Amino acid sequence: MARLTETLVPLSYVLAAFVFLASCALTVLGRLWVTPLGNISSVGLASISVLYVLSEHRFRSLGVASPTRSVVLALLFANAFLQSYEIIYGLSFLPAMTGAELRTIILWFLMVSPLVLMRDYLRFKWTTSFFLLALFAMVWAVWLLFGFPQYYSEGLPFAPILRTADLYITSLWLNFGSKAILAAFYASLLEPLKSLRELVHWRGKPTRSELR
Numbered sequence: 722m723a724r725l726t727e728t729l730v731p732l733s734y735v736l737a738a739f740v741f742l743a744s745c746a747l748t749v750l751g752r753l754w755v756t757p758l759g760n761i762s763s764v765g766l767a768s769i770s771v772l773y774v775l776s777e778h779r780f781r782s783l784g785v786a787s788p789t790r791s792v793v794l795a796l797l798f799a800n801a802f803l804q805s806y807e808i809i810y811g812l813s814f815l816p817a818m819t820g821a822e823l824r825t826i827i828l829w830f831l832m833v834s835p836l837v838l839m840r841d842y843l844r845f846k847w848t849t850s851f852f853l854l855a856l857f858a859m860v861w862a863v864w865l866l867f868g869f870p871q872y873y874s875e876g877l878p879f880a881p882i883l884r885t886a887d888l889y890i891t892s893l894w895l896n897f898g899s900k901a902i903l904a905a906f907y908a909s910l911l912e913p914l915k916s917l918r919e920l921v922h923w924r925g926k927p928t929r930s931e932l933r
Contacts, residue, residue, distance in 0.1 A: 729788045730781070733795075734774060741770040753893070764897045765803060768904035772799040779911040783842050794842075797835040802907045804832040806900060809861065813869060814878065843910040853906040857899055864895040872896065 744767035747755065754760045777795035785791040808829045811822060836843070845851070867885065868877030870892035885891045 729792055730777065733777065733792050737770040737774050741767050744770065753897075761803075762897065762900065764900050765806070768900065769799040769803060772802055772904060772907055775908055775911045775913050780839075780842055785842075794835075794839060798839060798907070801833045801836050802904055804829045806903055808833065813861075813865065844912050846909060846912075849909040850906060853902055853909055857902040857906060860895060860899045860902060864892070864899065867891060867895070 744763045747753070747763040748767075753763050755763060755766060758766070773795045776798040777791050780791040780794050781788075785794065808826060811826045811829065814822075863883070865879060866881070866883045867888065868879050868881030870877055870881075870888050872889050872893045
């Protein structure tokens with residue numbers, strides 16, 4: 722059992738790398754939604770794999786000693802990104818919300834709630850996190866100004882204010898772009914650049930105990 726636990730993190734990294742590469746391949750091939758996984762977008766799937774690796778490393782480096790716990794927390798963090806996107810998407814149609822949709826949004830909020838347990842491991846930076854959050858809001862607002870078009874659906878949920886020659890290609894870029902920006906916002910909470918600098922510093926400059 723102990724040996725299995727020790728291999729859990731490396732194995733999960735391999736699986737995350739496989740998911741990332743598969744998502745990139747699907748995007749290049751034009752298969753932008755993965756039907757067997759509930760029509761999740763290839764960009765969303767790639768974002769989840771990257772966020773999982775970053776958050777697992779973050780949790781472990783900040784004192785989560787148990788590999789099982791760090792893996793579970795990382796999975797919950799990556800899922801929180803996806804569910805928060807769904808919450809924002811669902812709330813965009815708030816005036817026409819049904820009871821079933823309200824129940825779904827409540828479940829989404831429950832799936833985002835583990836972020837409260839991770840607050841000690843997350844850092845909101847005004848120089849990066851706020852900028853990315855504001856950029857996400859701006860892209861979402863532009864999407865709404867185009868009438869909030871959907872790539873595979875006819876018609877527009879809202880009256881369009883902005884116009885474009887190819888409305889549904891534009892909606893695809895806004896959809897995937899907003900998802901990538903939100904993923905970058907979540908990544909910024911993990912201070913990935915700081916972790917990278919620490920890793921480079923550790924490899925480039927040995928500690929005193931290593932010099933003895």
